[in-house]
Amino acid sequence: PPPRPQAELIMAGSEASNTKIIFFFLLWYALNVVYNDTNKTVLKVLDLPWTISALQLGLGLLYITPLWVTGLRKSPKLGFSDIMAITPVALIHAAGQCVTVASLGAGSIAFVNVVKSLEPFFNVVFGALLMNDVLPWQVNICLLPVVAGVGIASAADLNFTWECFAYAMGSNFFFSLRGVISKKTMADVDASKNMDPGNTFAVLTALAFIVTLPVALALEGHKLQSEWDAAMGSGKFTAEDMLARILGSGLSFYLYNEARSHIQARTSPLHALSPTTLRLVCAGCRLQLGHSCQHRPTAISRFSLCTG
Numbered sequence: 001p002p003p004r005p006q007a008e009l010i011m012a013g014s015e016a017s018n019t020k021i022i023f024f025f026l027l028w029y030a031l032n033v034v035y036n037d038t039n040k041t042v043l044k045v046l047d048l049p050w051t052i053s054a055l056q057l058g059l060g061l062l063y064i065t066p067l068w069v070t071g072l073r074k075s076p077k078l079g080f081s082d083i084m085a086i087t088p089v090a091l092i093h094a095a096g097q098c099v100t101v102a103s104l105g106a107g108s109i110a111f112v113n114v115v116k117s118l119e120p121f122f123n124v125v126f127g128a129l130l131m132n133d134v135l136p137w138q139v140n141i142c143l144l145p146v147v148a149g150v151g152i153a154s155a156a157d158l159n160f161t162w163e164c165f166a167y168a169m170g171s172n173f174f175f176s177l178r179g180v181i182s183k184k185t186m187a188d189v190d191a192s193k194n195m196d197p198g199n200t201f202a203v204l205t206a207l208a209f210i211v212t213l214p215v216a217l218a219l220e221g222h223k224l225q226s227e228w229d230a231a232m233g234s235g236k237f238t239a240e241d242m243l244a245r246i247l248g249s250g251l252s253f254y255l256y257n258e259a260r261s262h263i264q265a266r267t268s269p270l271h272a273l274s275p276t277t278l279r280l281v282c283a284g285c286r287l288q289l290g291h292s293c294q295h296r297p298t299a300i301s302r303f304s305l306c307t308g
Contacts, residue, residue, distance in 0.1 A: 025263060028263065032252075034256075038248045043104055045230075048223075052101050053094075057205055076202075103167035107161055107164030111160065115168035182204065198258050
């Protein structure tokens with residue numbers, strides 16, 4: 001057959017790229033709903049936020065390690081200097097994970113998602129400061145209703161606590177900073193090192209796990225057994241159910257973040273207000289299940305404020 005015109009090849013490649021982005025968005029949204037639900041149910045009976053944070057980081061390695069070992073995914077080829085270069089990003093990743101889990105333990109999923117609707121604002125600020133990626137004013141002005149909505153909704157929320165608000169804002173700060181710095185750091189990495197978005201997130205997660213686990217054991221190691229016994233004594237879950245939920249929260253955490261890393265690599269730091277939409281989806285699913293709020297119409301009006 002005759003060769004295809006260059007313009008047709010470019011268009012076909014663009015369509016394939018758009019299809020991938022849509023797929024990763026849907027995967028991100030679905031897995032984030034699973035993560036929020038499993039995470040919250042575990043934290044309700046196990047007051048071990050640091051331990052849960054570390055476990056969720058470590059459980060993702062159960063997914064990625066077999067892919068590397070079997071060759072289904074090319075393993076990263078990093079030297080000591082490479083690891084040291086990305087360790088600061090891993091520390092930011094670890095901090096973001098810990099404050100996110102702490103926020104879900106300190107308040108309702110609905111309120112956490114209201115506050116985390118501000119994440120695009122942090123993305124824009126860090127993108128402008130660290131990557132000189134200044135978006136058009138028409139795009140930036142769209143964030144004003146989001147900022148105002150979060151302020152109004154937070155003030156009116158019956159579940160408001162300063163502890164939960166601070167942790168959720170910390171999650172916005174650290175995860176937005178991680179995304180921008182990671183994209184900037186990995187832009188100049190040699191392709192032969194196999195550090196695509198998926199492997200970049202895997203390495204960051206492995207390093208974050210190594211850092212977080214000793215801290216979790218130091219802070220909560222003394223009460224692991226007593227907390228587990230209390231959880232089992234409550235009768236809410238069997239040991240098998242609890243372990244399955246912890247495993248589910250860890251794998252969904254890893255997979256939704258890997259999907260997000262692919263999106264960030266293909267889009268601007270704002271990624272089209274997608275975090276705000278995601279928070280509305282998560283909160284809406286939680287409301288539908290009847291777990292978050294007694295008064296659904298009031299809660300739904302708050303989420304509507306946050307989306308402008």
